[in-house]
Amino acid sequence: MPRIFSGIQPSGELHIGNYLGAVRNWVQLQHEVESFICVVDYHAITLPYAPEDLRRRTFEMGLSLMAAGIDPAKCTLFVQSRVPEHTELAWIFNTITPLGELERQTQFKDKASRQESVAAGLLNYPVLQAADILLYKADTVPVGEDQVQHLELSREIARRWNARFGDGFFPEPQPRLTPTRRIMGLDGQAKMSKSLGNTVGLLEKPDDMWAKLRPAVTDPARVRREDPGNPEICNIYHLHKAFSPPATVDEVATKCRTAGWGCIDCKKVLFENLNAELTPIRARAEALQADPRLVTDALDAGAAHAGTIAKGTMAEVRQRMGLR
Numbered sequence: 001m002p003r004i005f006s007g008i009q010p011s012g013e014l015h016i017g018n019y020l021g022a023v024r025n026w027v028q029l030q031h032e033v034e035s036f037i038c039v040v041d042y043h044a045i046t047l048p049y050a051p052e053d054l055r056r057r058t059f060e061m062g063l064s065l066m067a068a069g070i071d072p073a074k075c076t077l078f079v080q081s082r083v084p085e086h087t088e089l090a091w092i093f094n095t096i097t098p099l100g101e102l103e104r105q106t107q108f109k110d111k112a113s114r115q116e117s118v119a120a121g122l123l124n125y126p127v128l129q130a131a132d133i134l135l136y137k138a139d140t141v142p143v144g145e146d147q148v149q150h151l152e153l154s155r156e157i158a159r160r161w162n163a164r165f166g167d168g169f170f171p172e173p174q175p176r177l178t179p180t181r182r183i184m185g186l187d188g189q190a191k192m193s194k195s196l197g198n199t200v201g202l203l204e205k206p207d208d209m210w211a212k213l214r215p216a217v218t219d220p221a222r223v224r225r226e227d228p229g230n231p232e233i234c235n236i237y238h239l240h241k242a243f244s245p246p247a248t249v250d251e252v253a254t255k256c257r258t259a260g261w262g263c264i265d266c267k268k269v270l271f272e273n274l275n276a277e278l279t280p281i282r283a284r285a286e287a288l289q290a291d292p293r294l295v296t297d298a299l300d301a302g303a304a305h306a307g308t309i310a311k312g313t314m315a316e317v318r319q320r321m322g323l324r
């Protein structure tokens with residue numbers, strides 16, 4: 001059975017962007033392949049943070065994932081720092097990764113340009129990603145388009161290590177592109193991201209959700225209700241594609257192009273369909289909030305299972321590399 005590894009930053013509660021861009025796909029995949037789903041707190045510390053805040057966000061992410069449908073009985077859900085072999089393998093991979101490859105990574109250049117002082121950990125982030133995946137010998141990684149470059153580097157690292165220490169020991173992980181395209185923020189300016197404040201939280205109350213959806217940016221050509229629009233350039237239409245039935249999506253496109261309804265009408269229908277999908281997720285979240293041990297016990301069990309596999313991989317890695 002194929003084995004996948006997926007990581008997500010402990011950013012606290014999920015929003016509909018990371019739900020559609022990754023998590024909804026993982027919920028499906030956990031029934032089809034052996035899945036490792038990891039809250040990557042070692043990655044989160046490459047940028048400034050507060051320890052208490054990180055602890056809280058890590059727990060909330062575990063809770064959000066379970067509420068969204070990640071089932072610890074069907075997959076291995078765990079927190080990265082509970083399995084220290086991630087950083088050990090990352091150090092080993094640091095010794096075979098060319099510096100130039102890391103400096104070329106688009107995400108590094110982007111993040112570094114926004115920092116006054118750049119930590120080495122930010123540069124080496126994709127090396128830790130390679131370790132995350134290869135520690136479990138995952139052969140498949142569900143990714144968005146913006147992660148394909150990092151995954152190519154993971155393959156390169158696997159090739160380099162294999163060439164020196166163990167032909168074929170690590171698989172070269174293949175990307176499995178996530179079906180839903182990148183979801184823009186409600187401001188229509190950039191990718192949906194908590195730091196940009198343009199998201200809808202997965203667990204938000206319906207009134208709060210509507211308060212955000214109502215003023216969301218649409219096709220700027222629709223100044224008046226009688227102005228026809230182009231749904232393809234409207235983020236609301238793309239959210240309909242993700243949450244509404246196909247017949248509704250067709251209706252949205254037609255009514256938009258013919259000015260058959262206003263943007264508020266269109267958003268009301270989206271809100272109903274969004275709410276229908278999120279209501280059971282919110283209910284599960286409430287049950288988990290009422291009994292947080294369900295989350296901590298699941299994360300403990302996930303870490304124990306992941307740790308067993310990680311220890312096995314590292315024992316062989318050390319043996320092949322002449323480490324004691």
Ligand code: SF4
Pocket residue numbers: 218219222229230231234235236237252255256257261262263264266267
């Ligand atoms: S009618 Fe709907 S799809 Fe068309 S611009 Fe307005 S919100 Fe967007």
